[in-house]
């Protein structure tokens with residue numbers, strides 16, 4: 279199963295914090311659509327006949343495209359690719375573009391899911407971010423989308439900005455929950471270099487971001503979402519059971535995807551490539567039939583490090599059996615060794631099905647569930663607290679390396695995940711677990 283991402287590089291105005299590729303000059307929208315159609319035809323072979331399970335219109339602001347343009351794009355995708363009849367087709371929309379007529383058109387086009395860039399339900403925050411919409415427009419957009427039958431609805435919120443108090447952050451989350459939204463994507467405000475926000479902070483015209491406030495608001499977010507029955511299936515993404523974004527999940531599972539449009543990235547399992555981030559050059563290159571892109575073939579170590587980085591952000595965590603299968607038993611062992619100190623400090627934990635032992639040798643399994651730490655894992659000293667989940671046979675005789683290895687000595691179904699505290703430092707922990715070429719060979 280593969281995914282298609284389409285980057286729609288236009289925005290009504292520039293949000294101060296944004297470093298995505300977009301233009302506020304809208305007059306080339308039609309040329310862009312023509313160019314995108316050419317790219318769809320040119321690059322159809324990239325995912326090599328695989329069924330396409332998800333299509334994602336991102337940006338920029340895809341809701342700025344007229345329904346006729348979206349229809350042409352979707353028709354071309356259906357013609358060039360094997361689009362699953364059950365495909366998830368997501369459109370990112372800004373609340374100021376969401377009216378009854380647009381919603382009806384999107385539904386008729388086969389868009390199944392909307393991702394709304396709400397960011398805050400308070401006008402003061404929106405003004406500070408230089409968003410083009412108001413809080414009232416967000417409320418209207420959510421209710422109208424629901425009335426039009428868009429049950430699969432996601433709302434983006436941003437925390438950690440200087441205008442957002444903890445109380446307001448709580449109320450933002452509760453507002454989204456109160457409206458019955460089944461999926462939330464919540465991002466810490468990041469000051470990216472060369473953005474307007476970066477410039478304003480340097481000139482002391484905007485307050486800098488307070489990391490402690492961000493950490494506090496992230497913890498608050500996790501607590502509220504947990505209490506509301508949402509699963510934090512990725513560091514920044516929360517959903518009710520069964521309501522995850524299938525498109526984003528496919529990135530995290532390492533599925534191939536084709537990225538179309540300026541700045542869009544593609545991945546085929548062994549290499550990444552990315553289109554030029556310039557609308558005029560992109561349109562020109564498609565007119566000439568010569569796409570402009572850069573490409574990187576991933577080394578084994580890069581693939582392993584990417585897997586560590588991405589998997590640790592997900593609820594499924596880093597699968598050591600998969601690491602052993604793809605990169606060798608010694609890589610799994612070295613990774614577990616390095617992770618030991620984070621398990622000791624309560625920032626990571628082990629999960630998985632352990633082989634159980636009886637007089638006849640190994641048999642069955644025991645599941646170490648959420649919040650469980652092993653007594654000893656592959657020679658690593660960890661917390662002494664051990665708990666076996668219901669439904670799986672525990673075996674108190676299991677100690678030491680045997681605990682995580684099958685009869686064949688494989689790391690079957692053994693995973694490591696971040697704890698609540700670990701999630702605060704996710705990317706730093708992942709980077710600390712990275713391999714270099716020499717270490718992997720060793």
Ligand code: SF4
Pocket residue numbers: 288289290291292293296297298300337338339372395
């Ligand atoms: S609408 Fe989205 S893509 Fe456009 S400037 Fe704002 S944050 Fe960036």
